[in-house]
Amino acid sequence: MLTRENFERSAQWLDSLGVPRTATVLVLDAYSYNLPLLLAQRRGWTMLKNRKSPEDLSAENLRRAMRLPASYVITQNATYAAEVVDVFPGIAAYLRPLANNGRLTLWQLRKSPLAARWTVYPDSAAQSAPAWRAASAHVTAGPPALAQPDDARLPNGCAQRLICSYSAQAVGISPGEQLLLAARYQAGPDTGAYLSVCLEAGPGGASYWQERVDCRPTRPGEWEPVGAALTLPARRAATDILKVYLIKKGTGSVVFDAMEMSVLPATPRS
Numbered sequence: 001m002l003t004r005e006n007f008e009r010s011a012q013w014l015d016s017l018g019v020p021r022t023a024t025v026l027v028l029d030a031y032s033y034n035l036p037l038l039l040a041q042r043r044g045w046t047m048l049k050n051r052k053s054p055e056d057l058s059a060e061n062l063r064r065a066m067r068l069p070a071s072y073v074i075t076q077n078a079t080y081a082a083e084v085v086d087v088f089p090g091i092a093a094y095l096r097p098l099a100n101n102g103r104l105t106l107w108q109l110r111k112s113p114l115a116a117r118w119t120v121y122p123d124s125a126a127q128s129a130p131a132w133r134a135a136s137a138h139v140t141a142g143p144p145a146l147a148q149p150d151d152a153r154l155p156n157g158c159a160q161r162l163i164c165s166y167s168a169q170a171v172g173i174s175p176g177e178q179l180l181l182a183a184r185y186q187a188g189p190d191t192g193a194y195l196s197v198c199l200e201a202g203p204g205g206a207s208y209w210q211e212r213v214d215c216r217p218t219r220p221g222e223w224e225p226v227g228a229a230l231t232l233p234a235r236r237a238a239t240d241i242l243k244v245y246l247i248k249k250g251t252g253s254v255v256f257d258a259m260e261m262s263v264l265p266a267t268p269r270s
Helices: 002-007 010-018 035-040 059-065 080-087 090-091
Strands: 023-026 045-047 072-076 094-100 104-109 119-120 151-154 160-167 178-187 189-202 207-215 225-232 243-250 256-264
Touching: 002 059, 010 104, 035 045, 072 080, 080 090, 090 094, 090 178, 090 225, 090 256, 094 207, 119 189, 151 160, 151 243, 160 256, 178 189, 178 207, 178 243, 189 225, 189 256, 207 225, 225 256, 243 256
Parallel strands: 023 045, 023 072
Antiparallel strands: 072 104, 094 104, 119 256, 151 256, 160 243, 178 225, 178 256, 189 207, 189 243
């Protein structure tokens, strides 16, 4: 079992880091309610992916969990990105990394989360940010403009779409900062998709930094969250461009909606 293997000797590891046995911990991506706490020999709370459970790893529950009186948070390296950050990217504002043993990461829970210094809603006509971009030279054949201002659609036969594009200088990208992405999507049973987040060297230039965020197939009619917390590199020039593409795999259609992007400042050194 993944949890048992990862939490073996975790009590001794926490002892070596000076975490008191009386400290309370929050385990965010457990596969068992009690096993992580028993093996870590600490008291606290666990959350796991189970839609029928009040401790389900949903965005609402994770946001609520940030208010628990826990001194530390423990996550499993193998599942943290897909099961926690993917659902609630904003968690990056609450967690300060302390240690990593290759299987587990120990975090300090901030009582006051980091404030985003830049936030934009690319799909909202009501915001000052640009609305969804129409197809461009970088996009395969598709409709010339979106039918609605608040979603992006990739119908059958359309494999790629540029979602948004911003000047790296306007965003003020600095190395070590985190770019947070949050959205929701629908994809058919034979259809997958992913977001490609990249920095390009000026208009029409090549990409020199790229990250992929996968969107798995969804159940018919259901929305699924997708998100990421990506550590940004240093931009190379003032003319660099930050872009987000939606790319489809397989047949069928994909609908992508309610996107939010934020930049968190680099974590201050203690």
